[in-house]
């Protein structure tokens with residue numbers, strides 16, 4: 048156990064376990080636990096702020112836990128990408144002077160009114176109809192509107208272009224309308240989540256410059272979205288700095304007068320700061336393993352992202368299991384047969400009932416998407432100093 052070091056991390060606990068193994072030995076609670084390392088989160092926030100040449104905002108949708116927002120704010124993040132009035136309220140409660148960017152491009156009139164009441168500074172739009180709804184209600188002076196556009200650029204784990212984004216031609220028309228109405232003109236895009244290749248950002252930045260130039264509008268800002276990759280496999284290292292460099296170089300190559308940059312990472316900001324500790328409820332004679340969490344809980348994203356190999360198995364005393372990896376079917380706790388991790392998951396041959404199965408890099412889109420199906424899926428949170436294992 049370590050005493051909290053003042054100024055390095057903000058947490059609700061004064062004495063916190065040093066490692067996941069120590070947390071396992073001391074935890075007397077029931078059910079799966081998210082192990083949260085504030086130091087890791089603050090280090091990632093600093094990595095973005097040091098490496099990205101613009102305003103770093105955080106996409107709250109990836110993880111809206113109070114400790115996450117608090118620690119990001121302590122690490123200097125003051126602007127947040129919010130998708131709904133509930134996210135605005137959650138951020139304002141914790142960071143009263145936060146700058147809010149409301150970048151969900153489809154909103155009801157009530158949601159627009161909530162955004163105004165919350166003092167939203169920047170709004171993304173991708174159609175004339177949505178722009179008209181905002182323009183009729185939000186005073187133009189001092190308000191930024193970012194036109195979101197899409198390109199057929201591959202590379203991400205999944206693409207958002209089917210749902211959001213104007214075509215380049217529509218984006219040019221929208222940009223002219225935004226500028227003519229007196230709003231601060233900006234553009235934005237999202238290359239798709241878990242995008243490992245800077246070339247996607249380069250293609251979007253070049254297109255943004257072409258669109259703005261053809262529309263005759265000088266952009267105040269260019270928001271290059273989220274999509275930055277998290278570490279998926281043990282063998283990977285997320286090459287964030289290479290992407291930051293590509294973004295900077297593309298901006299200066301594409302624009303004679305470069306707009307200010309904004310980014311809004313979700314996944315890459317929070318993935319590493321949490322690990323999911325679940326326990327083995329049963330091992331069947333077939334080798335299949337039943338866990339106390341599954342795809343209706345904190346492991347929901349495995350269905351679309353696939354299984355990572357960043358899994359560690361510890362015995363109840365916190366010692367690593369050392370058996371050779373055996374491919375296994377892994378089921379979650381509910382009575383639903385769909386509650387199963389995709390494919391075969393390699394777990395040690397000596398994995399036994401009561402063991403802890405720890406999934407690393409689980410801070411993004413786990414807590415926020417977990418359901419209470421069959422009465423499972425409630426994730427407790429324990430703060431630890433370190434998640435390396």
Ligand SMILES: Cc1ncc(COP(=O)(O)O)c(C=O)c1O
Nearest residue numbers: 106150240273274275312313314
């Ligand atoms: C507008 C917007 N910004 C940022 C993000 C965060 O993306 P990521 O988690 O891939 O960084 C999303 C994800 O849905 C989004 O829709």
